[in-house]
Amino acid sequence: MVRLVVNDLEIEAEDGISVLEACxxxxxxxxxxxxxxGMSSPPVSCRMCFVEIEGEARPVSSCAVKATDGMKVRxxxxxxxxxxxTAFQLLMSVxxxxxxxxxxxKRCPLQRxxxxxxxxxxxxxxxxxxxxPDVDNVHPLIDYYPNxxxxxxxxxxxCREKHGQPRMTFAKRGFETVISFYxxxxxxxxxxxxxxxxxxxxxxRAIVTKxxxxx
Amino acid sequence: xxxxxxxxxxxxxxxxxLERDVAARLKGFDNHRRNLIPILQDIQDHxxxxxxxxILMVAEHIGIGASEVYGVATFYNQFRFHPPGRHPIKxxxxxxxxxxxxxxxxxxxxxxxxxxxxxxxTDREFSIERVACVGCCAxxxxxxxxxxxxxxxxxxxxxxxxxxxxxxxxxxxxxxENEPGEPA
Numbered sequence: 001m002v003r004l005v006v007n008d009l010e011i012e013a014e015d016g017i018s019v020l021e022a023c024x025x026x027x028x029x030x031x032x033x034x035x036x037x038g039m040s041s042p043p044v045s046c047r048m049c050f051v052e053i054e055g056e057a058r059p060v061s062s063c064a065v066k067a068t069d070g071m072k073v074r075x076x077x078x079x080x081x082x083x084x085x086t087a088f089q090l091l092m093s094v095x096x097x098x099x100x101x102x103x104x105x106k107r108c109p110l111q112r113x114x115x116x117x118x119x120x121x122x123x124x125x126x127x128x129x130x131x132x133p134d135v136d137n138v139h140p141l142i143d144y145y146p147n148x149x150x151x152x153x154x155x156x157x158x159c160r161e162k163h164g165q166p167r168m169t170f171a172k173r174g175f176e177t178v179i180s181f182y183x184x185x186x187x188x189x190x191x192x193x194x195x196x197x198x199x200x201x202x203x204x205r206a207i208v209t210k211x212x213x214x215x
Numbered sequence: 216x217x218x219x220x221x222x223x224x225x226x227x228x229x230x231x232x233l234e235r236d237v238a239a240r241l242k243g244f245d246n247h248r249r250n251l252i253p254i255l256q257d258i259q260d261h262x263x264x265x266x267x268x269x270i271l272m273v274a275e276h277i278g279i280g281a282s283e284v285y286g287v288a289t290f291y292n293q294f295r296f297h298p299p300g301r302h303p304i305k306x307x308x309x310x311x312x313x314x315x316x317x318x319x320x321x322x323x324x325x326x327x328x329x330x331x332x333x334x335x336x337t338d339r340e341f342s343i344e345r346v347a348c349v350g351c352c353a354x355x356x357x358x359x360x361x362x363x364x365x366x367x368x369x370x371x372x373x374x375x376x377x378x379x380x381x382x383x384x385x386x387x388x389x390x391x392e393n394e395p396g397e398p399a
Contacts, residue, residue, distance in 0.1 A: 165278060168282055183270050183274065183280075183281030183285050
């Protein structure tokens with residue numbers, strides 16, 4: 001066990017876990033989208049989980065730093081919030097805000113983070129970039145909605161865990177980046193049919209079974 | 216014009232030849248992951264694009280998923296997934312062309328031919344590709360059609376270029392019709 005101080009509160013954490021996990025386990029919320037409990041090497045891709053740690057010149061991603069004894073952490077400084085708001089607005093600039101028709105409505109981490117950071121879901125100052133077409137139905141069992149997806153990569157992570165070899169991947173680049181099943185064989189076979197872990201893990205319901213597409 | 220039937224017939228031996236050729240090429244590389252991009256480059260150098268069958272074979276050779284091969288290949292602009300058309304159209308979106316509305320020219324070609332950037336028309340006549348600077352910024356916006364530089368592009372010139380090829384092709388078709396006995 002290690003003891004660290006977060007926002008002037010002393011907490012205990014298991015050895016070897018990240019600052020993010022330590023805080024979440026102790027009921028201190030840090031916005032995060034791409035981290036899964038127990039990940040040994042988190043992707044550090046969502047740029048939401050910044051904290052300030054005493055001794056560090058700049059805010060750091062808390063998922064990528066191990067909690068150590070005597071560490072002093074602040075999760076709520078102006079600088080941290082500034083980075084989180086910008087990162088969030090960038091994410092929302094490529095997100096189709098259509099909550100009324102989205103199956104993730106009311107259990108969506110983006111909605112939670114918007115409330116937490118006091119940022120509207122439609123940030124006006126950034127240009128909106130949506131992908132076309134807005135649904136990919138190549139997979140025989142799954143529909144993928146690229147404009148809901150915030151590219152956290154959790155689906156690829158769980159797919160790799162389950163099958164050793166992920167049956168999906170990030171394809172293309174920049175604004176065009178999508179999740180793709182291109183070229184994978186037997187997508188209608190039992191490997192997908194009996195698993196569907198990607199659907200369960202997707203925080204924003206960008207990956208849904210075909211019959212679940214509209215809820 | 217509909218070429219689909221003849222293309223399908225021609226497609227089958229093509230596919231077998233492609234698989235045989237790709238298999239021969241793969242023998243030149245061991246199955247280490249670091250060979251992925253060199254293999255893809257080698258295949259594209261030869262076939263001018265990465266066919267789905269080729270992607271599958273590369274995935275099998277290296278021992279990774281086909282989607283992963285696709286993910287890597289789509290990250291780089293140099294790889295294409297459709298065979299180039301007989302008349303490749305490159306639209307420049309470099310800085311000077313961008314400023315002079317190169318994206319409008321690209322959109323015009325896309326609309327005129329009914330395909331997107333990186334695709335080929337079903338009759339294999341045209342393909343569209345976006346490029347970054349062809350080295351004659353003074354002529355911006357620029358397109359390169361069949362290796363010919365087309366400077367000071369405008370929507371009307373897009374129409375003109377596509378129409379020009381269509382007229383040329385109709386002429387050739389007519390001449391063929393007038394020469395019976397000569398198999399097409």
